[in-house]
Amino acid sequence: MGIENLALGFQVAITPFNLFVAVVGIALGTIIGVLPGLGGANGVAILLPLTFTMPPTSAIILLTSIYWGALFGGAITSVLFNIPGEPWSVATTFDGYPLAQQGQGGQALTAAFTSSFVGALFATVLITFFAPLLAEIALKFGPPEFFAIQLLTFSSFVGLGGGNPLKSLVSILLGFILASVGLDIVTGQLRLTFGVTDLMKGFDFIVAVIGLFGIGEILLSVEEGLKFHGAKTRMNLRVVLDTWKILPRYYRTFVRGAFIGFWMGFKPGGATPASFMSYAFAKRFSKNSERFGKGELEGVVAPETAAHAAGVAAMLPMITLGIPGSPTAAVMLGGLIIWGLQPGPMLFKEQPEFVWGLIASMYTGNIIGVLMVLAFVPFFASILRIPFGILTPLIIVVCAIGSYAVHNSMIDIWYMLLFGVVGYVFKKLDYPLAPLVLALVLGDIAENALRQSLIMSQGSLAIFFTRPIAGAITAVAVFFFVMPVLTPWWRRLRGFAAPAGESGRH
Amino acid sequence: MRAADLLTASVLALLGGVVLYDAVRLGIGWGTDGPKSGFFPFSLAAILILMSGVILLQAARRASTRPFVSRRQLGPVLKVLWPAAGMVVLTQFIGLYVASALYLGFYMRWVGRHSWLAVVGLGIGIPVATFLIFETWFLVPMPKGPVEAWLGY
Numbered sequence: 001m002g003i004e005n006l007a008l009g010f011q012v013a014i015t016p017f018n019l020f021v022a023v024v025g026i027a028l029g030t031i032i033g034v035l036p037g038l039g040g041a042n043g044v045a046i047l048l049p050l051t052f053t054m055p056p057t058s059a060i061i062l063l064t065s066i067y068w069g070a071l072f073g074g075a076i077t078s079v080l081f082n083i084p085g086e087p088w089s090v091a092t093t094f095d096g097y098p099l100a101q102q103g104q105g106g107q108a109l110t111a112a113f114t115s116s117f118v119g120a121l122f123a124t125v126l127i128t129f130f131a132p133l134l135a136e137i138a139l140k141f142g143p144p145e146f147f148a149i150q151l152l153t154f155s156s157f158v159g160l161g162g163g164n165p166l167k168s169l170v171s172i173l174l175g176f177i178l179a180s181v182g183l184d185i186v187t188g189q190l191r192l193t194f195g196v197t198d199l200m201k202g203f204d205f206i207v208a209v210i211g212l213f214g215i216g217e218i219l220l221s222v223e224e225g226l227k228f229h230g231a232k233t234r235m236n237l238r239v240v241l242d243t244w245k246i247l248p249r250y251y252r253t254f255v256r257g258a259f260i261g262f263w264m265g266f267k268p269g270g271a272t273p274a275s276f277m278s279y280a281f282a283k284r285f286s287k288n289s290e291r292f293g294k295g296e297l298e299g300v301v302a303p304e305t306a307a308h309a310a311g312v313a314a315m316l317p318m319i320t321l322g323i324p325g326s327p328t329a330a331v332m333l334g335g336l337i338i339w340g341l342q343p344g345p346m347l348f349k350e351q352p353e354f355v356w357g358l359i360a361s362m363y364t365g366n367i368i369g370v371l372m373v374l375a376f377v378p379f380f381a382s383i384l385r386i387p388f389g390i391l392t393p394l395i396i397v398v399c400a401i402g403s404y405a406v407h408n409s410m411i412d413i414w415y416m417l418l419f420g421v422v423g424y425v426f427k428k429l430d431y432p433l434a435p436l437v438l439a440l441v442l443g444d445i446a447e448n449a450l451r452q453s454l455i456m457s458q459g460s461l462a463i464f465f466t467r468p469i470a471g472a473i474t475a476v477a478v479f480f481f482v483m484p485v486l487t488p489w490w491r492r493l494r495g496f497a498a499p500a501g502e503s504g505r506h
Numbered sequence: 507m508r509a510a511d512l513l514t515a516s517v518l519a520l521l522g523g524v525v526l527y528d529a530v531r532l533g534i535g536w537g538t539d540g541p542k543s544g545f546f547p548f549s550l551a552a553i554l555i556l557m558s559g560v561i562l563l564q565a566a567r568r569a570s571t572r573p574f575v576s577r578r579q580l581g582p583v584l585k586v587l588w589p590a591a592g593m594v595v596l597t598q599f600i601g602l603y604v605a606s607a608l609y610l611g612f613y614m615r616w617v618g619r620h621s622w623l624a625v626v627g628l629g630i631g632i633p634v635a636t637f638l639i640f641e642t643w644f645l646v647p648m649p650k651g652p653v654e655a656w657l658g659y
Contacts, residue, residue, distance in 0.1 A: 050644045166557050166564070170518060173554040177525055180547050189543045192528050215590070222582040223575070389618015390610075390628060396590050397606040401636060404602065405646045413594050421587070428574060429511055447546045455540040 006128060009356030013364050018061050021054075022361060025062045026369045029069020030376075034077055034383050038395060039086050040070035040311075041327035041437070042214040045206045046402030048335055056339040057357040063332050064315075064358065065365045068120070070328075071311050072373045073380065075112040075304060080105055080381050088271040088307040091279040095292060095299030102295050106239035107246075109377055111300045114247055115254065117370040119305035122258035123265065123312035124362040131348075131359065134320040138345035143452035144463050146321075148473035150446045151464075152480070153323055156267045157435040159480030167431045175436040178203045179443020186451060198411045205440040207403045209331055211416040212433045214399045216423020218392060235377045243297075250301050253282045257302050261309025266317055266325055271310035278306035312362060319355060320345060323442065327434050330441040508570035512562060519558035525551035589613050601651030603633040 012018065032043035044063050051059035074089040079096035092112060099108035141149075154172050158165045181192045182202030193199040257278040264270035264277070282302035283292045292299045314325030315332075322343035324330035336343045341351060348355050373380065403416040423433060439446075457463035464474045525547050532544030575583070589609060596605035611629030614620045640646045641659070650659060 049646050053645060164561075164564075166561050170554060170557050170561065173550050173557070174518070174521075176550050177521070177547060177554065180550070184543045186539070187537070187543045189532055191532060191543055191547060192525060194528065219583050219586060222586050223579040387618055387620070389614050389620060390624075392586060392617070393589070393606075393610045393613040394632065396586075396593070397610065397632070397636070400594065400597070400606070401602065401640065401648060404648060405640070408647060410598055410649060413597060417587075417591060417594060424583070425510070425514060429507075429514055431514075450546065451540050459536055459541075 005132070005352060005356045006360060008353060009358070009360030010364075012057055012353050012357030013061065013360035018058055018357075018361065019364065019368070021058050021062045022065045022365050022368050023372070025065025026069040026072075026365065026372050029066035029071075030073040030076070030369075030373060030380050031069075031383060032066065033070035033073020033086075034380050035391070035395060038398075039074070039213060039217070040067050041331055042210045042399070042402075043070055044328055044331045044335075045209040046214075046398055048206060048331060048338070049402065049405035051335060052338065056336075056341055056351075057354050059335060059339055060332065060354070060358050061361040061365070063335060064361060065369070067311070067328050067332075068365050068369045069373075071120075071308055072113060072116060072369055075116060076109065076373070076377065076380055077384065079108045079112055079300070081384060086271075088275045088303070088310070090272075091275045091303035092300055092307075094279065094303075095294070095296050098293070098295035099297070099300070104295070106235040107243045107297060108300050109235065110240045110243040110374065111247060111297050112304045113370050113373050114244065115257070115301045115304035116308040117366055118254050119258050119261050119308035119310075120312045120362070120366045122305075123262045123309040124359070124366070126262055127312065127316050127362070128359055131316060131320050131355075134316065135345040135348040138321050139349075141321075141345070141469070142467075143449045143456065144467050144470040145473065146323075147446065147449035147453050148464055148470040148477065149317075149321060149323055150442060150449065151477035152473050153267075153317075153325075153442075154435060154439065155477040155480035156270075157432065157438075159483035160267070160270075160273065163430050163432060165484035167429070168435055171426070171431050171433065171436040172439045175439025176443050176446070178208070178436075179205075179440045180447065185444070186448070201407065201409070201411075203415065203440065204406055204412065205437055206331060206334060206406045207412045207415050208419050208440055209327060209437055210399050210403050211419025212423035212426075212437065213327070215396065215416060215420025216427055216433075218395060219420060219424040220427055222392070235374075240374055246297065247301070250298050252285070253278075253298055253302050254305050256281055256285075257305030258309045261306035261311075262313045264306070265310025265313030271307050271314070271326065274310040275303035275307040278302040315362075318343070319347060319358065322347075322445070324438065327437045330438055334441060507572055507574050508565055508568060510574035511565035515558045515561040515565060519555050519562070522551040522555035522558060526555070585617060589616075597649055599651060601654055602648040603637055604651055604653050606636070607633045 028047065029040075029043060032038045033040070038046075044066050047066060048063070051062055054062070074084065074086045075092060075096070077083045078089040078092040079100050082093050082097040084090040084093050096108045096112060099105065157172065158168045177192075179202070182190070182200055184191050190200060260278045260281070261271070261274045264274035279299060279302045282298055283289050286292065286296070286298055288296055288298070311326070314329045316325065318324045318329040318333055322333065322345075324333045333343050341347065341354065399416060400413050403412045404410070406412060426433060453463050454460075463470070465471045529544035529548035529551060532547075533542035534544045534548040535542055589612060593605050593609035596608060607629050610632055611625050614625045614628065615622070640648055
């Protein structure tokens with residue numbers, strides 16, 4: 001049954017127009033991934049308005065292709081410029097940049113792109129098989145189950161996100177509060193508007209994404225005195241083929257990275273810990289572990305495989321449950337709603353050509369992507385040589401256009417600036433931004449699920465514990481929420497000095 | 507860092523207070539059709555205040571090691587922020603395209619110290635390109651002002 005559906009998907013994904021869309025998306029995405037201040041989430045957010053007039057399947061292919069491109073682009077800056085465009089590319093710089101400095105940038109980039117491709121392909125195969133199963137199970141879910149999954153989503157930020165768990169929680173709460181501003185659809189009352197007309201429309205998360213990640217990131221990067229010291233690369237077919245001959249040696253690292261990536265990735269915020277974990281494992285099991293951090297090809301393979309597998313896995317809860325696993329997936333979810341689709345398990349029943357077209361495009365998009373970046377690395381790397389005095393205002397203008405286009409409203413450009421400053425302050429004070437964005441997206445859905453559950457139980461919170469599926473999920477969520485409190489005790493009990501997951505950091 | 511941490515946590519707690527106030531006005535109890543409008547915001551705000559309070563205590567007990575932002579860092583940040591705010595103000599009155607042309611030109615000349623040729627060329631070229639892409643190709647309208655009206659858009 002799965003194979004026929006996938007064949008249907010390929011019929012959708014391989015039309016000339018959709019292939020063209022994928023090529024454009026990957027080119028744009030790679031540029032976005034290379035540019036400082038722009039990454040997957042806000043790149044997709046800025047270009048979302050361009051998809052309003054497209055058919056939904058082409059639109060989602062464009063957005064996902066931008067995402068793949070941005071993931072590839074992040075590897076270019078990490079290896080050649082020692083600038084991790086995204087937190088999950090940090091581990092790639094450990095060995096990628098030393099390799100580039102030693103004149104082996106071509107090998108490092110080939111390894112990075114190939115590992116990304118392998119990780120993505122592995123995760124896509126798993127999605128192909130698991131997504132329909134998960135959607136089938138999710139069809140039986142009621143409001144309490146959905147609310148429990150939301151709890152699990154946010155608890156994993158608190159329990160597994162690292163950093164200060166209280167600050168993660170504050171970010172989540174702030175996102176939910178911002179989401180509740182405006183009209184309450186259930187009762188028809190205005191909330192938190194205090195008579196201000198502009199507040200009635202509420203806060204759009206796309207604007208928040210552009211401000212928090214785009215403007216905020218620019219402010220942070222100028223503060224550090226933005227200077228690019230790009231390493232020179234030689235990239236030709238010889239280098240690529242020679243590297244491909246070496247890479248099969250690391251098959252264990254590939255498999256391990258892909259599994260870690262997929263397992264961590266379908267939970268929110270998973271890509272970054274996955275890349276570090278994969279790096280740490282590769283270092284521990286490698287014969288050349290003392291070479292790690294000084295320019296070992298395996299040290300590029302491990303984090304890139306895991307990060308891409310995680311990036312793809314983040315799409316799984318988005319298409320099956322309607323709950324995004326990452327800010328980028330959240331923006332795509334917003335796109336689904338704008339295109340008139342109802343996210344959630346019913347999508348597999350009602351829009352099979354959309355879902356399977358999307359899944360098939362993950363295969364085609366990543367194949368096109370790896371070939372394009374391998375062929376055009378020098379072009380993409382040259383983007384970072386654009387003078388800063390031109391790049392900064394250009395990115396800000398593009399951000400302003402993207403913010404305005406969402407609702408054709410001037411106030412959104414102001415919100416973008418405001419969110420930019422908030423993003424800058426939060427980032428400096430270690431308040432994580434991803435949970436804020438996810439809470440802002442899911443606010444209405446979560447609140448409705450909570451309300452309906454409470455109506456079912458006539459006000460008793462016990463409903464989240466007594467129903468078998470909801471109870472199990474809630475229990476895990478509660479465990480994650482209290483984990484930051486328990487871990488220090490546990491560690492003292494076992495006599496651990498430092499958390500094991502941190503050993504990959506230098 | 508400590509002062510900024512204290513200030514941010516206080517602002518967040520204050521925000522929680524504002525939300526709490528409005529939630530109480532809306533009603534936080536059980537209505538005829540389930541929980542009232544204020545129920546969810548009230549719970550959120552209550553936890554927010556609690557958490558901000560703990561963060562405040564944590565920050566207060568910690569010694570300040572380094573400043574949130576040094577004078578040397580603040581300069582470049584403001585240099586990006588003020589012109590950007592200026593562009594947004596201008597957009598409100600003369601439309602996005604002209605405002606972005608002025609902003610690009612100003613920033614390129616003032617920060618980038620590029621030649622006048624590059625400033626004028628890119629300052630006009632980039633907005634024209636965005637106009638063609640958004641307005642004519644993808645039919646996404648942007649705020650327009652007197653110049654666009656004069657050109658017949």
